Amino acid sequence: MMKITRSWREQKIMxxxxxxNLCDEDFEFEESQKESMLDNLALKLNKTRLELQKLFAELQTY
Known part of the structure; x- marks a missing residue:
């Protein structure tokens, strides 16, 4: 399980x-649509969901 040390706002900025190619709208979601937002981010960044998870985990180490 990933330990979250940065706020969502900090992660978006990073x-x-x-x-x-990312903009604020790419990070907007209703709580029930978080998975859809993550899928869209992965698609926009040309990454798999696993690669995206690793990217978020990497942000926690900065």
Missing amino acids: LKRRFS
């Missing part, structure tokens, strides 16, 4: 700095 991802937007790293991937210039």
Whole structure:
């Protein structure tokens, strides 16, 4: 299980700095649509869901 040390806001900022094709709208979701938002992020970044999970885990180490 991944330990979350950064806020969602911090993670969004870090991802937007790293991937210039991301915008605020890419991170918007209703609680019931979180999985859909993550699928859309993975698609936009051309990554699998596993790669996306690893990316979020990596953000926790900065």
